[in-house]
Amino acid sequence: MPAGFLISFEGSEGCGKSTQIQRLRARLEAAGREVMVLREPGGTAVGEHIRHLLQHEKEDAANMTPETELLLFAASRAQIVREKIQPALARGAVVMLDRFLDSTTVYQGIARGLPLDAVRAINAFAVGGTLPQLTLVLDVASDVAWARIHQTGRELDRMESQPIEFFEKVRRGYLDLARQEPRRIKVIDASQSIETVEAEIVRLVEERIHAV
DSSP, X not given: OOOOEEEEEEOSTTSOHHHHHHHHHHHHHHTTOOEEEEESSOSSHHXXXXXXXXXXXXXXXXXXXXXXXXXXXXXXXXXXXXXXXXXXXXXXXXXXXXXXXXXXXXXXXXXXXXXHHHHHHHHHHHHTTOOOSEEEEEXXXXXXXXXXXXXXXXXXXXXXXXXXXXXXXXXXXXXHHHHHOTXXXXXXXXXXXHHXXXXXXXXXXXXXXXXX
């Protein structure tokens, strides 16, 4: 049985994560691997309730403090780690996460300005030692990401509705994390073609999975 492998995809809103996750999933499944794709927040019954509150309940969330936001993300994460991620890894699946703990560090810690020591402690408690073996940050200029989101024509959620300055803080936060953890976190230029980005992702994933 192959060893389980945990990959997280990160980046600002509009960076193209969803497209690349589905392309990688198709490749891995074609190669015979069991693949589980999960999103954060969400992925479980509990997590989906939290996701709805965080992203779409505008009246209830209008006065939500950054501290409350942080703890809700952590609660969703604690549930998905124990209910879905750990069992999947134990049976040898590749688990692909659309956001994980780095999002909380960047969005609530850096962009929202919460104390990073507290954010990291809460993250550590939530994941219980379950960390990605590879984190892929799809990097795109903040003005490009902001424009992509506002060109969709759909109603934006709370995070997508933030001003462009927030997007810039998020981008800088991810790049700083990548400099701090170059072994785990790899930055990919997401302004390239979908096919070029996909090829770079496949190369990085194959290198790391084969090394397990």
